[in-house]
Amino acid sequence: MKKVLTTCTYCGCGCNFYLQVRENEVVGVYPSKEHPISQGILCVKGWNVHEFINHPARLKTPLIRKNGELVPDTWEAALKLIEVRLNSIRKESGPDALAFLSSAKCTNEENYLMMKLARAAAGTNNVDHCARLCHASTVAGLALAFGSGAMTNSINEIEDCDVILVTGSNTTEQHPATGNRIIRAVDKGARLIVADPREIPLVKYACLHIRQRPGTDIALFNGMMKVIIDEKLLDEEYIELRTENIEELKKIVDKYSLEYVEKITGVPAADIKKAARLYASSKKASIIYSMGITQHTCGTDNVLTLANLALLTGHVGFPHSGINPLRGQNNVQGACDMGALPTVFSGYQALSSEDVRKKFAKAWGVDKLPDKAGLTVVEMINAAAEGKLKALYIMGENPMLSDPNTEHVEVGLKKLDFLVVQDIFLTETARLADVVLPGTSFAEKDGTFTNTERRIQRVRKSIDPVGESIPDWQIILKIAKLLGYDMHYDNPSKIMEEIASLTPIYGGVHFDRLKLFGLQWPCPNREHPGTQFLHREAFSRGKGKFSPIEHTPPAEEPDQEFPFILTTGRMYFQFHTGTMTRKTSQLHREHPEGYVEINPADAKALGLRGNCQVKVSTRRGAVITRAQVSTIVPEKIVFMSFHFAEAAANRLTNDALDPKSKIPEFKVCAARIEAVR
Template sequence: MASEHPPLQTVEVDGVERQFPHGLTMLQALRTLNISVPTLCHDDRLTPVGECWVCAVEVSLPRGLPFSNRPACREPLRDGCSIRSGSASLDAFRRNLLEQLAARVAPEEMERFPDKALHRLLREFGVPARAGLDHPIAIDVSHPHIRVDMNRCIACRRCVRICDDLQGESVWHVFGRGDDLRIDTEGGLPLAKSPCVGCGACVDTCPTAALTDASAWHEPVPTEWTRTTCPYCGVGCKLEVGVAGDRIVATRPVIDAPSNKGHLCVKGRYAHGYVDAADRITVPKVRHDGRWRSTDWAEAITLAADGLRRVAAEHGPDAIGVLGSSRATNEENYLTQKFARVVIGTNNVDCCARVCHTPSAAALKHMLGTGVATNSFDDIEQAKTLLVVGANPLENHPVVGARIRQQAQRGAHLIVIDPRRTGLARIADVHLAPRPGTNVPLLNSLAHVLFAEDLVDRDFLAARVEGVEGLAAFMAPWTPERATQLSGVPADAIRRAARLYALERPAMALHGLGLTEHLQGTQGVMALIDLALLTGNLGRAGSGINPLRGQNNVQGAAVMGCDPGTLTGSVRLVDACQRFEAAWGVALPHKPGLNAVTMIDAAHAGKLKALYVIGYDIFASLANADVTAMALSKLDLVIVQDMFLNETANSFGHVFLPVVSSFEKDGTFMNSERRIQRVRRAVAPRGDSLSDAEVLCRLAGELGFGDQFRHTCAEAVWDEIRAVWPAVAGISYGRSSRHGLQWPCVDEYDPGTAVLHARRFANADKAKLEQVDYRPTTECTSEQYPFLLTTGRTLHHFNVGTMTGRTRQQLLRPTDTLDMHPYDAGQLDLRDDMPVRVESRHGEVVLPLRVSDAVAPGQLFATFHDPARMLNRLTGPVRDTVTSAPEYKVVAVRVRLA
C-alpha cells in the first residue's frame, strides 16, 4: 500500500533547497540546520501557540508568492514553501517587539538572571532594560522556593500552560483581556496557600523575572552545570546541578531526559540544602563512655576493623550483619555485598528493599523469572487503561504521577485501588477503596469476573500461560459479593474495574507499598500478576506489572546483591556461587544469610553481635521500633556510615564513618524501569568525608583483603559488575552517559530492553498462574483499638527525613500528621491541629491532627518522616509470609486528645 505522504518534503531555506521529513514545524526544521530563531512564548515541552511572534520568519506559500511573517513555532512545514530565517526587516520586527517588552525588565534582574529567555534576547539585540524598581503589584514571597513578581509578567502564558499540561495542578489562571489581562492564582491567593506543589516548572519556563527561584535572590549565579541523577525516589529524574564557589545554588531538569521529560518535583528541584547542612558530619567519630569524639580516618578504620575481627573470632562471621544503602550507587552496593561475602565471610547482607518492594521482586521472579518492572515509564502514554494499586504517585513519585494524570486527562481509563481518596483516586473512572489488609480478596474477585464474563485473552493463555483451568476453579467462589463482605468495595465497582482492565487494552498496572507492606504482600503481587496474565497485559507496550520503587537506588541495591539469598544480577547463590568465586578469587559462604528484619531478631536473641549499617537509618525505619531498640542495644558493635548522626548512630553507634552525598561522587543509579543512569560529581567532598566505595575499600584493606578491593574509580567497579553480570555487559559508562540504558543490554550493539517478556518469560516459555488464598492479618480492630491506621509518605518529605528534614521543605511540612475523617473527629470532639495521642498494642506517639475526607470513617493515615515523632513505635511485628517485609499498612489504634 502506498504511503500517504512522500518520504521527504522539499523546502527552500535562506535560498538553499533542503529536504525534511513530514510532521515538523518550521522552528523544528530550522533547528535541525542549527539555525537559531529567537523564541519567548515557546517551550519544547508544550504545544506551540505562537502568541509572542518573536520567532517570526518570512514565508512564501507556495514558493513564488509574496513573503509574509509567520510564527515559526506553530507554522507547519509545507512541501514547496520558501523560508527566510533572518533579514533586516525581520530583525527590525523582532527588535520592535523586544523594545515593548523591555519595559518589564529591570537592569538588575538582567544581571541576576542572565539565562531567562527575554533577558538573553534583550542582550542579543542590544535592547536596554528599562523597568523601574517600583512594584505596583505586591511581590509574593509566601512560598519558600518560588518568588512571584507579576510586575515582570509579559503574559506569554507559559506558566499557565506548563502547570496545566506538564504538572496538571492548574495553579495559574488567565484573568481579563487585552490591557487588563493578568495571570494569577485562583482567588488571588498567595502561592503558598494555592494548590502549588512546588515543582518549579513555572519558574523553569518563565522567560522573565516574574517567576524565579526564591534562593536565586541571595545565591550567586551558577558558573557551571553538571548533569546527574536525582537522589530521591525511584523515578530517576535527570537534572542539572548549578554550582558557584563549590556550592550547589540551583538545579533544573534535563529537558530531553526519558524518565522525567524535562520535569522535576519539589524535592528534586529544591531539596538539596542538606549537602551543606549545619549538622552534617564530615570527620570520623568514635564513641567513648557514651560520648562521641572526632578522630581521623586511620583510627576510625582501625577501630572498626578490630571490632569486626574480634566479633568474627569470638562468634563466627555469621554474628555480623551488613546493610547496604538505597542512597548509594550501584558500584557501592556491589562492593558492600562483596565486602560481606569476601571480607566478613557471611551472607548476612541486605538493604531497605527488604521493607518495601522485596515482595514485588519475589513475586515477579517466581512467576515471570525476573523480579523487576516489566515495562517503561514511556508506556504510560501508550496505555489505554492505567491500574494504580496501593500507590500515591502524585505525592510519592510526583513526575510519574503527573504523567499518569495527564494520560488520564487525554482519555485513558484510570482505576485506582487504595483505601484513601488520593489525588488520582479523585479523578479515577473507578476507585476501589478496600479496607486495609484486604487486597487479596479484592484482586481475587477481579479475577473471578474475568472468568465469569469470559474476559480473559484465550489466545495469550493458550500460547503463554499454564494453570488456567485450576485457577478458574479456584476463583469460582471469589465472587464480588464475597469480596464486598471482606473489603467493603461495592460489587458493581469490582465488575466495572475488571471489564475496563480486560477490554480497554493495553492496560498498565503500577503498584506501590500499599500492596507489598502486608502480611500477604508477596501474594498480593502474585494476584496482580494473575490479572495481567489472564488478560494478556504482559510483554507489550503500554501494559505490564510495574512496581514504583521508593528510593533512588533501592532497585539497584537489591539487584547488586545486597540480599542474603542472591548475588549480583539477582541470581540465586546456589546457581552462581562458583562463577563469583572464580571472579573474586575466594571461596564464598554457602550458609543462608539473615535479612534486615531477621538480623534484628538475631540481635534480640543474642546471636548477632555486630552490625555495619551504610546509609540506612534502621532504627527509625523498621516497624515495631521499641523492639528494634532493644535488639540494637544488645549489639557489641554498631558501625554507622552516613552523612549525619542519624537515629541509629545517636542511640546505638560505636563508630561513625562520614560519607559524601551523591552530588560529591561518580557512579550509577538504577531507576524503577531498569534504567542505568550516570551520577556525576558536581561539588567537592565536604571535610574529610569519603565515598562509600572508598570507605569499604579502606576497611577491606585493613582486614587483609586489599587485593580484592583495589578499585581506582567508580567506572572500574562498574566494569567489574559488567564482567560478572551478563545482562549489563553492553552498558558502558560511555553508552550510558546521556540518558542511560535499560537492562537487559548484553553487548555494545544492544539498544537495551524497554519491555520484558515480549516473546518468552525469563525462566520459561510459559508462566504459571498462582492460586492465592486469603489470610487475614492479626492486626484487627477491637473495642479498645477501634481504628485501622495505615502509614506512608507525603510529597514534601522523604523517608525518615535524613535529607529533606535539613532543607526548606520543613517550612512546607514541619512535622508528621494524623489524618482522620470529619465524622470520627466530630465523634471525638477533635479539630485540626490538635495534638492527639495515638496508641497501638505496640507503642504510642503524639501527632497533630489533620481532619480530611481522604480517609474513610474508621480509618487513619499518618506519615513517618519526623524522627522526633518516631511513628514506628506504633507499627507491629506482623510480616509478609515470604520475604519478612513488615506490615506497615495495617495497625489497630485508638486516639485521644494529648
C-alpha cells in the same frame, strides 16, 4: 560557577538535573529538558535538592564513642577501632555474627562492593537493605510469576495507555514524574482506576475509585478475576500460548463471588464489576502499584494476585501493558540488582547454586563463599536482640525511623557489641553507633543509579567531598582491607566493568555507553541497546505462571481495645526519614511536623478538633501527634507518615513478616486514638 548533569537522589523515577556549583558548593538545580524522564519538569524535592548537600550539619569527620559520647576523631583512629572490633568478633563468634546493611541511596558500584565485602571479606551472607521493607515481595512474587522482579514497562509508555489501574501507590506524591505520565494519559483519554483506601490526589483524575479495606487486596482482585472469567473477558489465546496453571487459578477464584468480596473488602459489587470490565476489555492496560500492595504479611501473595490478573487478560509482554511496581528509593532497584540481598548475588544469581558461588569465588580470588542464606533486615534486628548478632555495619540507612516497631529496633541495636554507621548526617541510628563514618552525598561521587524502570544512569561528581568525608565506595575498600581482603579499583567505572563481567543482565553496561538516556537492563552485551519492556514473546522463566491465592487477613485486626486500622505512608514534601528533606527549608516549611489523618465522623465521636493533640497507640508503643481531620481517610482508618522522629509512626507499626519475602506489615495494624487534654 559550573553545572553538572546528574541523577536525582530522591525517588525511583530517575529524573536528571543540573547541579549548579559555585566554589565547591552546590547552590542551585534545574531539570534537564532533553532527558527522557525529566523533560524539563521536577517535583518540589528535586527543585530543592541542592540545599541539604552543603548543610552545616553534614558529618565532616569520623566520630567515636568515648565515655558514652560521640566525639570527632581521625580516620586512622576510627578505622583502627573498626579493625580491632570486627576482627575480634569474627574470631570469637564466627562470620555470621557480623551483618551489613547496604543502602538504596548509594550507587550500584557501592552496593556491589558492600555485598562483596560481606561475602568475600567478612564471609557472611548477612547483607540486606531497605528493599526488604518496600519491595521484597515484588522481587519474590514477580520472579515466581514471570521470572523477573522488576517493572515490565517504561515510565514513558504510561502516557499512551488506555486503562491504568493504580493500587497502593500515591503516585503523584511519591513518584511525581510517573504520576505526571498518568495525568497525561488521562488527558489523552485513558481511563484511570484507583484502588486505594485513601482519597489520594490521583482520585481527581479517576473514573473509578475503589476503597478496599486495608489488607483485602487479594479478595478484591480475585473478585475482579471471577467477573473476567464468568463474562469470558479473558484472553484465551494468550493463556494457552504463554501461561501455565490456569485451571488451579480458576478453582480458587470461583468462590470469590461479588457478594463474598464485597463483604471482605467493603467495595460495592458494581464497582468491582466495572473495574474488571474496564481493565479486561482494553488492549493497553497497565497496573501500577507500590507499597500499598507490598507491605503486608500477604505481600508476595498480593503481587502474585496482580500477576494473575494481568496474565488472565494477556496484559504482559507488550508496550503500554504490564505490571509496574514503582520502586521507592533512587537506587533501590540497583541495590537489589547488585545482590545486596541475603540470598542472591548480583543479577539475582542464586546463592544456592554451587556454580554461581564458584563463579564469584573465582572472580573474587577466594577459596569459597559462604552458602548459608543470610539474615534479612528485621531478622538482623531480632538476632541482635537475642544476642546472636554481635556487630552491624550500616551504610546510609536509618532503621531507627524506617523499620517497624522501632522500640524493638532500639533494643536490638543497643544490644550489639559493635555498631558502625556510615552516613552523611547524624541520623537517629547513627546516634546509637560506636563509630560513625562520614560518607558523601550523591553530589560528591561518580557512579550509577538504576531507576524504577531498570534504567541505569550516571551519577556525576559535582563537588569535592565535604569536610573529611570520603565517597562511600572508597570507605568500603578500606573496611575490606581491615578484614584482610584487598580490593582495588581506580574509579567506579572499573567497578562497573567487574559487575558487567559477572552479571548477565548488566553485561553490556559500561560508563562510556551511559549517555543522557542511560541503558535499561537486561542489556547482555556491548552491542545490546537495552530493553524498554520485558517478556516480549516469552517470559524470563518461559511461561507466565498463575498462582492460586486465597485471601488472608492481616496479622493484626482491629478489636475493642484498638478499634482503628492504622496505615502508614509518605507525603509529597518529605522523603523517608527526613534526613535530607527536613534540612531543606522550603520542604520543611510546608510540612514541619507529623500528623494523623482521621475521618471527620471518627473525630467527632472522639471529640477531636482539627490540629489538636492526640495520642496514637498500638500494642507496640504510643506517640503524640496532631489530628488532621480529613475525608482523605475513610471511617475507622487512620493514616500516618513515617518521616518525623518526634511522632515516629514506626514505633507503632507491626513487625509481623510476610513468610515468603520477610517484608513487614507496615500498612495495617490495630490502633487506638485518644485526645490529649
